[in-house]
Amino acid sequence: MTKEELLERYEARGEDSDFLIAKPLYERELAEAPTARVLNDYGYLLECHGRRELRRAVELYEQAIELDPGLDKPHYQLISARAGLQETELPVALYERRVAESPGEIREHRFLANAYLRAHEYRGARRVVDAALELAPDDAALLALRGESKAGLADPEGALTDWARALEIDPDDIGPLYSGAFLLEREGRIAAAADAWRSIIDWNEARGYALQSEWPREQLDRLRTP
Numbered sequence: 001m002t003k004e005e006l007l008e009r010y011e012a013r014g015e016d017s018d019f020l021i022a023k024p025l026y027e028r029e030l031a032e033a034p035t036a037r038v039l040n041d042y043g044y045l046l047e048c049h050g051r052r053e054l055r056r057a058v059e060l061y062e063q064a065i066e067l068d069p070g071l072d073k074p075h076y077q078l079i080s081a082r083a084g085l086q087e088t089e090l091p092v093a094l095y096e097r098r099v100a101e102s103p104g105e106i107r108e109h110r111f112l113a114n115a116y117l118r119a120h121e122y123r124g125a126r127r128v129v130d131a132a133l134e135l136a137p138d139d140a141a142l143l144a145l146r147g148e149s150k151a152g153l154a155d156p157e158g159a160l161t162d163w164a165r166a167l168e169i170d171p172d173d174i175g176p177l178y179s180g181a182f183l184l185e186r187e188g189r190i191a192a193a194a195d196a197w198r199s200i201i202d203w204n205e206a207r208g209y210a211l212q213s214e215w216p217r218e219q220l221d222r223l224r225t226p
Contacts, residue, residue: 003029007045014052019045050084057081072107079115088119099128106136113145122152140170147176151183159183174203181219194223 001009006022009015026042058081064074079091095112102108109132116125126149132142147162160183163176181196197220204213 004041007041007048010045011048014048019049054081054084058085072110075111076114079111079118083118088115091115092119092121092124104135106132106139106142109135110141110145113142113149117145117148117152120152122149125149126153138169140166140173143169144173144176144179147179151179156183156187174200177203185223190223194220197223 001021003022003025006018006025010018010022022045026038026045029038030042058078061074061078061081064071065078068074079095082088082091092112092115095108095115099105099108099112109128113125113128113132116122116128125145129142129146129149133139133146136142143162143166147159147166150156150162151159160180163180166173167176177196177200181193181200184190184193184196197216200216201213201220204210204216
């Protein structure tokens with residue numbers, strides 16, 4: 001069976017054995033004589049595999065939520081995996097329903113705002129966060145989410161202000177520092193972005209996170225390179 005036939009069958013059936021046979025065949029041809037067709041087909045093979053792995057991840061996150069409804073992490077991972085599958089409407093609908101059922105639960109508002117952000121529905125995220133902040137005005141996670149919505153709505157200064165406030169309230173959550181570094185670079189404020197990456201490195205090193213400092217160092221070095 002040719003690699004093209006294996007790709008066609010893997011797309012239709014999703015059997016791991018076809019993927020495992022096709023993958024080295026494509027890699028061998030790419031090493032010897034790459035063509036646009038082979039590059040495209042191999043990319044599509046990997047894309048099909050990635051989608052199937054993401055669907056498996058979705059199943060695992062849903063099982064984790066069922067086993068431990070109080071654990072937040074699998075909710076955020078579920079939202080992320082659905083976004084990778086271009087199915088952002090599903091978590092939005094799910095967490096809209098959950099917020100309607102438990103309007104006083106701040107965590108449900110956080111989930112819904114995150115789902116809106118993954119869908120690039122920045123106004124929807126802002127609406128949800130603003131309502132939740134009426135209930136918990138000093139919630140660091142909500143402030144960080146409001147910063148993300150402001151960034152998406154072309155309000156960089158408002159976003160940076162919210163992230164700074166979130167970090168002040170909860171200095172153990174590094175997320176706002178990363179958000180600020182990315183935004184500052186997008187805005188062309190390279191010196192400020194470099195300072196943000198230095199702060200991230202300092203944050204990690206102060207906690208003994210040597211491994212977690214490696215990628216931020218790469219980003220800082222990249223900004224320093226002319």
